[in-house]
Amino acid sequence: MDVNGTVEAGFEPVRDAFVRNFEQLGDRGAAVAVYRDGRKVVDLWAGTKDVDGTEPWQRGTAQIVRSATKGVAAAVPLMLAESGRLDLDAPVGEYWPEFKAHGKERVLVRHVLNHRAGLPVLDHPITPAQALDPAQGPAAVAAQAPVWEPGTDHGYHALTYGWLLDELVRRVTGHGTGEWIAERIAGPLGADLWLGLPEAEAHRAGRVGRVDAPEAAAALRMRPKRSVTEAYEDPGSLTNRAFDAITPFPDQNDPAYRASALPATNGIATADGLARFYAATIGAVDGVRLLSPDTVERARAEESAGPDRVLVVNTRFGLGYMLHGSASPFLGPGSFGHPGRGGSLGFADPESGIAFGYVTNGLRKTVTADPRAQALVRAVRAAV
Numbered sequence: 001m002d003v004n005g006t007v008e009a010g011f012e013p014v015r016d017a018f019v020r021n022f023e024q025l026g027d028r029g030a031a032v033a034v035y036r037d038g039r040k041v042v043d044l045w046a047g048t049k050d051v052d053g054t055e056p057w058q059r060g061t062a063q064i065v066r067s068a069t070k071g072v073a074a075a076v077p078l079m080l081a082e083s084g085r086l087d088l089d090a091p092v093g094e095y096w097p098e099f100k101a102h103g104k105e106r107v108l109v110r111h112v113l114n115h116r117a118g119l120p121v122l123d124h125p126i127t128p129a130q131a132l133d134p135a136q137g138p139a140a141v142a143a144q145a146p147v148w149e150p151g152t153d154h155g156y157h158a159l160t161y162g163w164l165l166d167e168l169v170r171r172v173t174g175h176g177t178g179e180w181i182a183e184r185i186a187g188p189l190g191a192d193l194w195l196g197l198p199e200a201e202a203h204r205a206g207r208v209g210r211v212d213a214p215e216a217a218a219a220l221r222m223r224p225k226r227s228v229t230e231a232y233e234d235p236g237s238l239t240n241r242a243f244d245a246i247t248p249f250p251d252q253n254d255p256a257y258r259a260s261a262l263p264a265t266n267g268i269a270t271a272d273g274l275a276r277f278y279a280a281t282i283g284a285v286d287g288v289r290l291l292s293p294d295t296v297e298r299a300r301a302e303e304s305a306g307p308d309r310v311l312v313v314n315t316r317f318g319l320g321y322m323l324h325g326s327a328s329p330f331l332g333p334g335s336f337g338h339p340g341r342g343g344s345l346g347f348a349d350p351e352s353g354i355a356f357g358y359v360t361n362g363l364r365k366t367v368t369a370d371p372r373a374q375a376l377v378r379a380v381r382a383a384v
Contacts, residue, residue, distance in 0.1 A: 074320020
């Protein structure tokens, strides 16, 4: 396996783990980047640009990162709250009057970010074509009744999170989340990440696809709990209904899908772009810092913990971010970030100054803790 890029002294275990991901865990094309105290210390890539192709992965190859998008998008309402334009304790309906229908007057802005809004599903799923329209997803959520009393419990809002967040941002700023990310985050930071891939950058994004774990790796994998298996097998479970809010799920390689802006699912990034973003949430990167120390503390303070009504495992959430825990281990107890279903991962760890990004074109069945990403996280942990 030809691995390209650089690793600073002391971080060699990350390169070793990256190689093993290809040799033992079935990676086809992937990249990993690590920053420490705002400086890049790991920048590696290997394999093919497309999961089903032969063109080599290049520096700057980007991939769709699925729910790792949520962590990038979460910075937008936090930045708006920091500037006084958005009150996290205000009702969503204060900014979005149509949202109040069906008893949602009690849904607070913070409930959107901590997955306590009670709106993980749509009784009437929307089509891929409707999902590309920035108005139709929010309208569907506004017409939906909560499936539990808002604020009383938590469950992962797999797709609806994006529409809730995006419409709040539009009501406050007049612009979509993707525009804010381009103008206020990616642009100033020089980060290769997009929510709504511009046509001029489309050539950089590889094709993603489903890959199975190698037989040896699958044999070592722990079996999921029976309750989790049953939830994914039951078409009427909150689990399946949450992931089926768009039915059928869009073709993730469709240029129209990639050009749209769905803050829950279709961000596109390089590993460096993802790591650079997280590095700038906890410190300055080339003079750019995105969140104040106080906002970081708010973001990573535990807001939701315990059995997740959608994922059916114990999850922990702050404001827009998953927190380190058994469902999605990061570097340590103070880490915050977000995995993407199928493999990708981005997070920051303020205590060590580490920021991490991993992207891949081979999507596995994993939801929150992909073995390839976790192998790299363990290697970073050993290095620091």
